[in-house]
Amino acid sequence: MTMNDTASWRPRERFVSRLSTVGILTSHEASVLAELPFRVHSAPARRDLYIEHQRTDYCSLVVDGVVCRYKAVDGVERQILSLHLPGDVPDLDALQFGANDFSMSAMTPSRIARISHAALRDALAEAPGLNALFWRMTAQDAAITRETVASIGSRTAYERVAHFFCELYVRLQALGLADNGSMPLPLRQTDLADLLGLSAVHINRTIQQLRRDEIIAPRGKRLEFASWPALQKAAGFDPSYLALALPAPVEGMRATN
Amino acid sequence: MTMNDTASWRPRERFVSRLSTVGILTSHEASVLAELPFRVHSAPARRDLYIEHQRTDYCSLVVDGVVCRYKAVDGVERQILSLHLPGDVPDLDALQFGANDFSMSAMTPSRIARISHAALRDALAEAPGLNALFWRMTAQDAAITRETVASIGSRTAYERVAHFFCELYVRLQALGLADNGSMPLPLRQTDLADLLGLSAVHINRTIQQLRRDEIIAPRGKRLEFASWPALQKAAGFDPSYLALALPAPVEGMRATN
DNA sequence: CGTGTTATTGACCAACATCAAACTTAGTGG
DNA sequence: CCACTAAGTTTGATGTTGGTCAATAACACG
Numbered sequence: 001m002t003m004n005d006t007a008s009w010r011p012r013e014r015f016v017s018r019l020s021t022v023g024i025l026t027s028h029e030a031s032v033l034a035e036l037p038f039r040v041h042s043a044p045a046r047r048d049l050y051i052e053h054q055r056t057d058y059c060s061l062v063v064d065g066v067v068c069r070y071k072a073v074d075g076v077e078r079q080i081l082s083l084h085l086p087g088d089v090p091d092l093d094a095l096q097f098g099a100n101d102f103s104m105s106a107m108t109p110s111r112i113a114r115i116s117h118a119a120l121r122d123a124l125a126e127a128p129g130l131n132a133l134f135w136r137m138t139a140q141d142a143a144i145t146r147e148t149v150a151s152i153g154s155r156t157a158y159e160r161v162a163h164f165f166c167e168l169y170v171r172l173q174a175l176g177l178a179d180n181g182s183m184p185l186p187l188r189q190t191d192l193a194d195l196l197g198l199s200a201v202h203i204n205r206t207i208q209q210l211r212r213d214e215i216i217a218p219r220g221k222r223l224e225f226a227s228w229p230a231l232q233k234a235a236g237f238d239p240s241y242l243a244l245a246l247p248a249p250v251e252g253m254r255a256t257n
Numbered sequence: 258m259t260m261n262d263t264a265s266w267r268p269r270e271r272f273v274s275r276l277s278t279v280g281i282l283t284s285h286e287a288s289v290l291a292e293l294p295f296r297v298h299s300a301p302a303r304r305d306l307y308i309e310h311q312r313t314d315y316c317s318l319v320v321d322g323v324v325c326r327y328k329a330v331d332g333v334e335r336q337i338l339s340l341h342l343p344g345d346v347p348d349l350d351a352l353q354f355g356a357n358d359f360s361m362s363a364m365t366p367s368r369i370a371r372i373s374h375a376a377l378r379d380a381l382a383e384a385p386g387l388n389a390l391f392w393r394m395t396a397q398d399a400a401i402t403r404e405t406v407a408s409i410g411s412r413t414a415y416e417r418v419a420h421f422f423c424e425l426y427v428r429l430q431a432l433g434l435a436d437n438g439s440m441p442l443p444l445r446q447t448d449l450a451d452l453l454g455l456s457a458v459h460i461n462r463t464i465q466q467l468r469r470d471e472i473i474a475p476r477g478k479r480l481e482f483a484s485w486p487a488l489q490k491a492a493g494f495d496p497s498y499l500a501l502a503l504p505a506p507v508e509g510m511r512a513t514n
Numbered sequence: 515c516g517t518g519t520t521a522t523t524g525a526c527c528a529a530c531a532t533c534a535a536a537c538t539t540a541g542t543g544g
Numbered sequence: 545c546c547a548c549t550a551a552g553t554t555t556g557a558t559g560t561t562g563g564t565c566a567a568t569a570a571c572a573c574g
Contacts, residue, residue: 093396131388139350142399153454197410
């Protein structure tokens with residue numbers, strides 16, 4: 001189950017519509033973005049897209065599928081840092097640094113649009129207001145990462161799994177990729193383990209517990225919510241960090257248009 | 258032990274010199290920054306500086322001391338997300354959102370310079386290149402947070418403590434606040450526990466183990482490194498994520514000046 | 515000195531990891 | 545459409561890391 005159940009999106013549409021959720025675009029900015037040249041790459045599940053610290057000269061826009069950032073700790077274990085859904089640009093900051101502090105891999109069959117740094121710099125020169133937009137994007141990303149620290153650092157396995165499901169659901173729903181009361185869950189239990197800092201066995205047992213408690217109902221590669229309120233409660237989930245709910249840009253903020 | 262052992266710094270100096278480590282400042286940008294109005298506040302150890310989700314209209318520049326970001330998980334536990342040293346602006350992103358997804362507290366007696374969002378927006382309007390600088394700043398911050406996820410998610414207590422000491426040492430040294438082979442450690446074991454997602458008791462035992470292994474030598478509120486190489490090895494520490502070592506800005510990047 | 519805070523220690527316990535085997539599912543080719 | 549295979553999930557048994565509780569010791573500060 002890839003996530004392109006919906007009509008197949010075009011890269012430009014994904015990018016512009018995602019950026020619109022990050023901040024208000026002037027029509028000039030929108031058109032500059034829409035002019036960006038890119039090359040679409042397809043990757044099967046589990047294909048590495050980038051290895052940490054390598055020099056790079058493009059940014060990666062997730063068009064379809066799910067991509068993760070991860071770090072290999074002491075060579076054996078891998079810790080997944082974040083999941084990226086269509087419209088995300090996990091390596092946006094490489095535009096600033098020319099490299100990333102993490103590796104990237106496709107979790108599901110995915111399509112990635114690569115946009116050269118050169119083109120992005122031209123776009124920033126033509127529409128300087130985009131700097132603030134990109135900044136906002138990495139700021140939102142950082143907020144999610146902070147919640148991950150809180151989750152891994154101080155929630156039990158049960159809460160952590162519940163919290164992850166809540167977050168994924170809200171993010172998928174914002175993209176129109178989740179139904180009311182269910183969502184695709186195209187991850188192996190091993191992936192959840194790497195993501196949440198637990199063992200695969202314990203993930204398995206925890207999911208079963210959540211099922212027994214009639215909170216979730218896994219159906220193959222989909223997850224149904226037997227009780228969304230109970231899930232939120234078990235997770236201690238407060239969606240405000242997702243910034244979807246954060247206040248709109250303040251008047252006068254985008255001063256550089 | 259506050260950290261102003263060195264000559265007492267002025268806010269402007271701290272800010273401009275810190276931003277200089279983030280990217281190259283044009284003289285115009287430097288002077289715009291130097292014009293920023295601020296108000297210095299002093300806070301004793303453990304004073305809350307901000308509570309998550311509150312609306313705010315200023316950013317906080319740490320001038321002296323150590324400040325943390327934290328989240329209260331389910332009301333009882335607190336997870337410290339990051340530590341901020343002089344020159345940092347932990348709530349820089351509030352300029353974009355008008356609020357933060359975390360609380361902030363002084364870990365040690367600290368001085369904080371508050372700069373109004375209005376003034377910062379004026380500065381950005383006058384020197385639009387600062388947008389990219391600020392973006393870089395939150396990007397560096399995010400890189401540290403990602404390493405925290407990796408650390409808490411997949412390192413043992415022993416490795417985690419060792420890793421934290423490595424990171425703090427490198428950051429302090431970059432600010433000239435650490436000697437060769439030792440550094441101030443103005444945190445209680447309870448704080449380390451909140452920071453690393455462990456219990457205070459276990460922090461205590463882990464530190465003793467590191468001492469027995471002749472890797473560190475705590476001397477009151479200072480920490481000596483009996484063997485810095487052994488510490489790095491125990492931690493699996495690779496400083497590249499600290500971005501101090503990351504490539505300098507690429508030619509042509511700061512196109513919007 | 516006393517008094518409150520922080521560090522240390524010991525005894526015990528729970529959550530989660532590890533290992534290994536059995537079972538299920540999804541592909542694949544005949 | 546069925547058999548075969550590889551990948552993923554589930555289960556049980558057992559081990560370890562780190563948590564909890566509670567008491568004591570060491571400091572720090574007025």
